[in-house]
Amino acid sequence: MSDEVVHSIPGRCRFRIEKIAVDEEFTERLLQLVKAWEMTIAVRINPAARSLIVTYNEDDINIEAAENYLKTCIQLASNLTKIDVSKPEVDSVEELPETEDLIPLVNQWRDLSLPVLSLSLALLATPLELPAVLVGGAIAVAAMPWFNRATESLFKHQQPNIDVLDSLWMGLHTVQGNFVAPALKTCLVESRRTFRGTTVQNQEHQAILDAEIGDNTHSLMAHQIRTAAVHDTQLGAAQAHFLREAVFPTILMGGTIFATTGNLSAAIAPFQFDFGSGVPISISTTLLSALVLGVEHGAYIHSGRVLEKLAQIDTIVLDTELGGETVSTLAIATLQNQGITVYLLHNTNLDFSTMAIRAQHLGIPVSQIISTSHIKTLQSLGKRVAVIGESQINTDISVSMAQPNWTIEEVTKSTADVVLLNRDWWGLVNAIEIARKAFERIYQNTAIIVFPNLIVTFGGIFFGLNPVVNVIVNNGSAFVAEFINSQRPLFELKSATRLDSELANNATHSQEKELTPSFVSC
Numbered sequence: 392m393s394d395e396v397v398h399s400i401p402g403r404c405r406f407r408i409e410k411i412a413v414d415e416e417f418t419e420r421l422l423q424l425v426k427a428w429e430m431t432i433a434v435r436i437n438p439a440a441r442s443l444i445v446t447y448n449e450d451d452i453n454i455e456a457a458e459n460y461l462k463t464c465i466q467l468a469s470n471l472t473k474i475d476v477s478k479p480e481v482d483s484v485e486e487l488p489e490t491e492d493l494i495p496l497v498n499q500w501r502d503l504s505l506p507v508l509s510l511s512l513a514l515l516a517t518p519l520e521l522p523a524v525l526v527g528g529a530i531a532v533a534a535m536p537w538f539n540r541a542t543e544s545l546f547k548h549q550q551p552n553i554d555v556l557d558s559l560w561m562g563l564h565t566v567q568g569n570f571v572a573p574a575l576k577t578c579l580v581e582s583r584r585t586f587r588g589t590t591v592q593n594q595e596h597q598a599i600l601d602a603e604i605g606d607n608t609h610s611l612m613a614h615q616i617r618t619a620a621v622h623d624t625q626l627g628a629a630q631a632h633f634l635r636e637a638v639f640p641t642i643l644m645g646g647t648i649f650a651t652t653g654n655l656s657a658a659i660a661p662f663q664f665d666f667g668s669g670v671p672i673s674i675s676t677t678l679l680s681a682l683v684l685g686v687e688h689g690a691y692i693h694s695g696r697v698l699e700k701l702a703q704i705d706t707i708v709l710d711t712e713l714g715g716e717t718v719s720t721l722a723i724a725t726l727q728n729q730g731i732t733v734y735l736l737h738n739t740n741l742d743f744s745t746m747a748i749r750a751q752h753l754g755i756p757v758s759q760i761i762s763t764s765h766i767k768t769l770q771s772l773g774k775r776v777a778v779i780g781e782s783q784i785n786t787d788i789s790v791s792m793a794q795p796n797w798t799i800e801e802v803t804k805s806t807a808d809v810v811l812l813n814r815d816w817w818g819l820v821n822a823i824e825i826a827r828k829a830f831e832r833i834y835q836n837t838a839i840i841v842f843p844n845l846i847v848t849f850g851g852i853f854f855g856l857n858p859v860v861n862v863i864v865n866n867g868s869a870f871v872a873e874f875i876n877s878q879r880p881l882f883e884l885k886s887a888t889r890l891d892s893e894l895a896n897n898a899t900h901s902q903e904k905e906l907t908p909s910f911v912s913c
Contacts, residue, residue, distance in 0.1 A: 394406055394408040394409070394462075395407055397442075398543070399454055400539070401453075402447060403445070403447070404445050404458060405444045405445075406443040406445075406461065407440070407441050408442070410469065411441045412441045415800075415803070415804075417468055417469060420468040421443065421464060421465060422434065422436055422617070424464040424467060424468055431448075432448060432499065433445075433446040434446070435497075435591060437622075438618055438620050439622050443465075446497075496587075497585075497587045497588035497591055498581055498584040498587075499588055502581055503582060503585060505529070505577075506577040506581045506582075507578060509526075509530045509533040509574040509577060510571075510575055510578045512525065512526045512570075513530065513573075513574035513575075514571060526570050530565050530570060530573050530577070531562075533574065534562075534573065537554045537561065537577075538554075540552065541554040541555045541558045551635065552634065552635070556663075559642070559662050560573070560659050560663050561576060563655060564656075564659070564858060569858060571859055572858035572862050575863075576865075579862065579866035583869060583873070594616050607799060608686060608687065611691060611799050611802060611803075611812075612683050612686045612687060614799060616679070619678075619683075619694065619695070620695060620696070621675055621682070621694070621695040622675070622695065624696050624698075624699045625699060626833070642662075644661050645658040645662060646658070648661075656858065657851060657852050657853070660852045660856075661848055661851075661852065663851070663858070663861050663862070663865060664844050664845070672836060672840075672869060672873045672877070673833035673836040674695065674833065676877040677829050677832045677833050677836070677877055678695040678698055678833075680829075680877070681826065681829035681881060684825055685698075685821070685825055688817075688821040688825065689817060689822075690810070690811055690819060690822035691793075691802050691812060692809050692822060697809065698825075698829060699826070700775065700787050700788050701788060701822055701827075702827045703775045704731060704775045705730065705731055705774055706774040706776045706777070707726060707776070707777050707779065708735075708736050708766060708777070708779070708784075709734065709735050709753075709755075711735060711736055711738040711741070711746070711780075719815065722815070722817055722819075723753055723754050723755065723816070724754055726819075727754070729824070732774075733753075733759065734755070734759045734765075735749065735755050735760045735761070736763065736778075737760050737761060737762050743760070766778070766784060766786060775787050777789070777819075778790065779816075779819065788808045788809060789806070790810075791807035791809075791810055791811070792811050793805075793810050793813075793814060825881065828881055832877065832881060835876060836872035836873070836877060837872075839871055839876060840869055840872050843865075846864075847861045847865070
């Protein structure tokens with residue numbers, strides 16, 4: 392088994408373990424072993440990044456001993472768990488690699504001690520006439536995590552990351568004697584990471600409580616909280632690429648400004664522009680909420696990438712091989728009102744007149760009865776196609792119905808991208824609406840961060856805006872996006888409300904079939 396330590400500081404260690412991505416039983420065993428360690432404060436598994444992240448009590452154990460113990464846990468989990476060779480691999484064509492740049496960092500409250508000390512010294516430096524070397528040294532120690540990540544990115548991975556710009560910005564301001572801005576930056580950023588760490592711990596604790604409940608829905612929601620892949624989206628990959636490609640041009644821009652104006656503060660103002668927080672914050676917070684919400688409203692969605700595809704779906708094809716689940720004309724009408732074209736797949740065992748009657752009953756035009764080969768034509772025209780049913784057709788999204796009395800393991804191992812838990816179509820209607828609202832929220836959060844940062848960055852370049860203002864706007868906008876805007880309710884179940892009212896007044900729904908036993912009720 393290939394595994395390695397990719398990042399380790401006192402009290403926190405990140406392993407990359409390939410087996411996490413392909414063996415859920417191994418991952419669950421590893422999680423249990425690490426949580427059972429008396430030194431563990433928090434543990435997080437990220438399947439998409441193949442990562443194990445452990446926060447431990449650094450007072451009673453050194454880094455080397457902690458790493459060795461965790462390696463023992465990994466080996467033990469591997470020996471006790473058989474690899475399920477029959478489990479289908481993740482689609483290597485569609486899956487986009489997750490980068491470390493997209494994973495928001497988390498801290499504990501004790502990590503704030505050095506940033507708070509450096510800020511205190513920076514504020515007292517002038518009135519108490521403190522030695523510059525003392526204040527600068529405190530800031531350098533508080534900013535050491537940035538310097539370490541920047542160095543690791545440049546020399547180990549041979550590519551720059553956002554920490555390179557942050558390190559330059561803090562270092563150059565400190566050398567100039569502008570102590571308050573870099574000290575305030577370390578304090579505010581670490582505070583956000585601490586809030587984030589507390590949120591992660593609360594989510595994991597809630598997931599454990601939900602899984603003790605025994606209800607399938609709550610247990611599946613807990614599964615999503617613990618293991619959901621939320622950084623595998625194309626949007627995230629594009630943003631990570633932009634991060635990497637923008638670092639050196641930004642440094643070049645700063646050099647050009649300095650060569651032209653001789654003003655170092657103006658030259659390094661672009662280094663503080665928040666490239667890195669907008670999309671990662673939105674992805675990690677919003678998509679996880681959306682995946683959990685999907686389960687609550689009848690749809691298990693496998694990952695953030697699937698959620699991204701759902702948000703883009705404009706065409707749905709219905710397999711006429713569907714069994715006893717409810718086929719709701721109202722649900723189809725709702726999908727059509729969402730701008731989605733609904734087709735009916737021609738069952739070769741039925742004559743066309745029978746298919747036409749079925750299509751008309753479902754509210755689908757006869758002209759939209761198609762064969763399997765026509766699906767490829769739709770895709771070639773740029774349509775984003777989802778197929779509902781058990782047919783193994785290569786489409787953008789595959790949707791299947793959970794079988795009665797399916798276990799959580801059977802749902803999570805399903806080869807379908809989306810599993811409708813209640814065997815009715817409202818799960819899909821809700822899933823699409825949740826996906827669209829999730830990405831609306833992501834774009835909102837990105838705008839909340841980017842536009843204020845643009846204003847203060849240009850203010851620093853052209854008008855000499857105090858860098859303290861830059862730091863406050865930078866972190867304030869990120870805080871609003873992550874902890875205020877992202878916490879607003881993402882989705883109201885309007886579809887179900889419409890269903891209740893229209894069923895009461897629409898006699899046509901008396902023809903709908905009874906629901907079969909659902910996953911949720913078993």
